[in-house]
Amino acid sequence: xxxxxxxxxxxxxxxxxxxxxxxxxxxxxxxxxxxxxxxxxxxxxxxxxxxxxxxxxxxxxxxxxxxxxxxxxxxxxxxxxxxxxxxxxxxxxxxxxxxxxxxxxxxxxxxxxxxxxxxxxxxxxxxxxxxxxxxxxxxxxxxxxxxxxxxxxxxxxxxxxxxxxxxxxxxxxxxxxxxxxxxxxxxxxxxxxxxxxxxxxxxxxxxxxxxxxxxxxxxxxxxxxxxxxxxxxxxxxxxxxxx
Ligand SMILES: Nc1ncnc2c1ncn2[C@@H]1O[C@H](COP(=O)(O)OP(=O)(O)OP(=O)(O)O)[C@@H](O)[C@H]1O
Numbered sequence: 001x002x003x004x005x006x007x008x009x010x011x012x013x014x015x016x017x018x019x020x021x022x023x024x025x026x027x028x029x030x031x032x033x034x035x036x037x038x039x040x041x042x043x044x045x046x047x048x049x050x051x052x053x054x055x056x057x058x059x060x061x062x063x064x065x066x067x068x069x070x071x072x073x074x075x076x077x078x079x080x081x082x083x084x085x086x087x088x089x090x091x092x093x094x095x096x097x098x099x100x101x102x103x104x105x106x107x108x109x110x111x112x113x114x115x116x117x118x119x120x121x122x123x124x125x126x127x128x129x130x131x132x133x134x135x136x137x138x139x140x141x142x143x144x145x146x147x148x149x150x151x152x153x154x155x156x157x158x159x160x161x162x163x164x165x166x167x168x169x170x171x172x173x174x175x176x177x178x179x180x181x182x183x184x185x186x187x188x189x190x191x192x193x194x195x196x197x198x199x200x201x202x203x204x205x206x207x208x209x210x211x212x213x214x215x216x217x218x219x220x221x222x223x224x225x226x227x228x229x230x231x232x233x234x235x236x237x238x239x240x241x242x243x
Contacts, residue, residue, distance in 0.1 A: 137168030
């Protein structure tokens with residue numbers, strides 16, 4: 001499974017947020033870090049066609065997000081920070097099942113798939129509970145389960161633990177780490193990235209570092225120091241610690 005970005009640029013209201021990004025993403029676990037506003041979410045959203053770039057192309061195994069939107073949405077699952085925004089059905093099982101409605105599976109197959117996912121993610125006991133009564137951690141697990149039930153090839157998670165306490169953060173991160181599919185994880189929780197195959201550091205719409213987790217975290221930490229200045233924060237006169 002390879003995601004490729006070719007000279008991807010994007011602006012909101014004339015303000016550039018992605019600048020000429022070239023990337024080939026084939027590793028199993030890839031992290032993305034960067035200051036608030038550095039363009040991480042926009043980059044992540046280009047990966048499944050939620051954002052179509054103003055210029056350049058995003059390809060999944062050679063298929064352009066512009067031309068194969070439906071197939072790519074199906075193959076690239078997306079999990080947001082705020083699970084509540086992602087939960088659409090009244091009960092836990094219904095919310096997981098909704099992603100299968102166009103799957104071509106029979107009702108029995110769908111039920112079996114839903115039950116297996118609920119079991120695997122510790123939600124079997126909450127099958128018929130109102131989704132909005134779950135705890136924050138359970139809600140995020142539900143949002144994840146509702147995406148995983150569709151068996152995407154790639155999972156993109158945009159700060160999935162931002163609203164969680166330390167214990168639930170650890171549970172979600174462990175779950176993500178154990179997934180067999182390719183994972184692109186945006187996070188401000190740097191410890192989550194240990195053992196990842198690759199970590200990208202973003203600043204002002206560019207990938208300014210691309211390497212192993214320890215080096216990437218060191219680079220990002222240096223970038224965030226007030227004296228060097230991140231893209232969106234106070235700046236030093238001459239560009240900080242870019243490579
Ligand atoms: N739909 C939108 N319309 C207008 N501006 C937007 C939109 N989405 C993002 N932006 C702006 O684009 C810039 C980059 O946002 P983006 O969400 O990609 O950054 P980020 O690195 O993910 O930030 P954070 O860590 O805060 O989530 C920000 O200044 C943001 O306000």
